[in-house]
Amino acid sequence: MTIINLITKIKASKQIVFDVSRNIDVHQQSASKSNEVSIAGVTTGLINLNETVTWRGKHFGFYLTHKSIISAMNYYDYFVDEMVEGKFKSFKHQHFFKEENGVTIMNDLLQYETPFGSIGKLFDTLFLKKHLIGFLLERNKMLKKIAENQ
Numbered sequence: 001m002t003i004i005n006l007i008t009k010i011k012a013s014k015q016i017v018f019d020v021s022r023n024i025d026v027h028q029q030s031a032s033k034s035n036e037v038s039i040a041g042v043t044t045g046l047i048n049l050n051e052t053v054t055w056r057g058k059h060f061g062f063y064l065t066h067k068s069i070i071s072a073m074n075y076y077d078y079f080v081d082e083m084v085e086g087k088f089k090s091f092k093h094q095h096f097f098k099e100e101n102g103v104t105i106m107n108d109l110l111q112y113e114t115p116f117g118s119i120g121k122l123f124d125t126l127f128l129k130k131h132l133i134g135f136l137l138e139r140n141k142m143l144k145k146i147a148e149n150q
Helices: 014-021 024-030 117-148
Strands: 002-010 037-041 052-059 062-074 078-085 090-100 103-113
Touching (some): 014 103, 014 117, 024 037, 103 117
Antiparallel strands (some): 002 103, 037 052
């Protein structure tokens, strides 16, 4: 299992950051480089507990789909999206929010497993982990910009 842990500090209330983080339209903006769009489930606005979204985007030269469910949510403190269908063996993205002195500390904890045994692990080591870190950093940059301008 691979674990990615990123911390982003945003000068906005955690309520604003929480809502911007689960906004389908904001995610599509941040993922525009991969032409990622929501094609099923919640396709616009805020996603909530037990709702699903199916994404379609181009990664590593291929159009891929990834269906997630919001499997846990405690308003303004955390939410979890987990893969229901997709190319990973497992995929769980936990989002934590903590506010200190008008700054929200957003913690992304992404845990995933690749299929295909040692070949999948090699692909992860050489390409996938770096790709996912870059994807999350781009997303968080957009979230920060939007949340700080509200």
